[in-house]
Amino acid sequence: MTRTPTGDLIRPNRKTNGVGVQAEDTRICVVMVGLPARGKSLIAQKVTRYLHWLSIPSKIFNVGQYRRSETPAPSASFFATSNPEGERLRRAAAEAAVNDMIKWFQRGAGLIAILDATNSTKERRRWIQNRCAAEGIQTMFVESKCDDPDLIMSNIREVKATSPDYKGQDPEVAAQDFLARIQNYEKVYETIDEDELDLTYVKLIDVGQRVIINQIKDYLQSRVVYYLMNLHIKPRSIWLSRHGESTFNLEGKIGGDADISERGEAYARSLPDLVRRCGDGRKLTVWTSTLKRTIQTARFLTFEKLEWKALDELDSGVCDGLTYADIEEQYPEDFKARDEDKYNYRYLGGESYRDVVIRLEPIIMELERSENILIVTHQAILRCIYAYFMNVAQEKSPWMEVPLHTLIKLTPKAYSTHEERLKADIPAVSTWRGKGSSAKHAEPTDEERNSMGKNVGSGH
Incomplete structure (x- = not known):
């Protein structure tokens, strides 16, 4: 409850999210971008937690979870560019996640969705941007780039070796398989560059040592950027x-x-x-x-x-x-x-x-x-x-x-x-x-x- 200047009790406006943003006016898809083991899921979790804390309803749609329903424990070869069946299943998982996200927005369930995946090619990012634009959903791409081998290996051992993909496996074997998975992604990975200047994006380089911002447009996007600029994962x-x-x-x-x-x-x-x-x-x-x-x-x-x-x-x-x-x-x-x-x-x-x-x-x-x-x-x-x-x-x-x-x-x-x-x-x-x-x-x-x-x- 809050009070009027005269001291009368009033209830908060249920049509807003607590910071004066009308739910029907704002729908943003934050699209994670980056090679595996670059902290994308950690960033997604942190951003969602921060938004919930500020009364901004949000949800993560993790493409890997959709993929696991069909392929629960794939080896690195599943992610090879020479594996058409793997590519088909990964594409289907991405489509299922995006479709569920759109339905979530249509129900009025929240203001910000986070699409957590590698989204490693320009073609994939453009597809997401077009799908969202057709539904009146803004897109904001967040790319996490990191070339520090110690940080990457630390992330592999702490997170990926205990991932559902490697449940019950020896951690060292899991880590080596995941390194091979990363190498498959590296063959096709395209960083966000000048060809995508029309997109709204934030690039976090080496765990926030450098931040590049492009085309940030409104209040909620600015709040997310403000938070991202203060993160570290040490x-x-x-x-x-x-x-x-x-x-x-x-x-x-x-x-x-x-x-x-x-x-x-x-x-x-x-x-x-x-x-x-x-x-x-x-x-x-x-x-x-x-x-x-x-x-x-x-x-x-x-x-x-x-x-x-x-x-x-x-x-x-x-x-x-x-x-x-x-x-x-x-x-x-x-x-x-x-x-x-x-x-x-x-x-x-x-x-x-x-x-x-x-x-x-x-x-x-x-x-x-x-x-x-x-x-x-x-x-x-x-x-x-x-x-x-x-x-x-x-x-x-x-x-x-x-x-x-x-x-x-x-x-x-x-x-x-x-x-x-x-x-x-x-x-x-x-x-x-x-x-x-x-x-x-x-x-x-x-x-x-x-x-x-x-x-x-x-x-x-």
């Missing part, structure tokens, strides 16, 4: 932690700029050891909000520290400093409305989760540019960042439990993000409240506040 991890338990946590209050409690202080002192246990000896940069409880929690870490206003907790407006019982009593309609649509509900004079996502976008871009970052921030902020990396649906993200005194390590992989959690042996109240639960049962009792176990409190 190995890295992101560490996430809430601040140590605060005095407001103990009192069941939300917002504010409280100090950490005695147990929060103990967590701050234990955090360097937690990081050492899962940090692999890497040099990290620590990001905190500008609020005291995050700065106090991070002060024993010996790494470089940066404070970000964008990492401050969700602004609870007139409810700042209140308990949920106070809110339920003083603003009963608001309390109910937030339970009904927590992602879109905006506190009077404050923010919604949707607002937080918008202000966190520069943080996400900086995270994509960076390598190893430790973020010490707040519950609502971590929910939004975690939802981005783990592709959590918007309606679920505000209800996720992100406990105090727990370090979360996220390691992005090609098709997913690996998660590890290390919990400090230091108790804290729980600030999680389930949907529909009464605020009266969300406040910690005196006994719970003094308990050394996991307790029940309240929070954003």
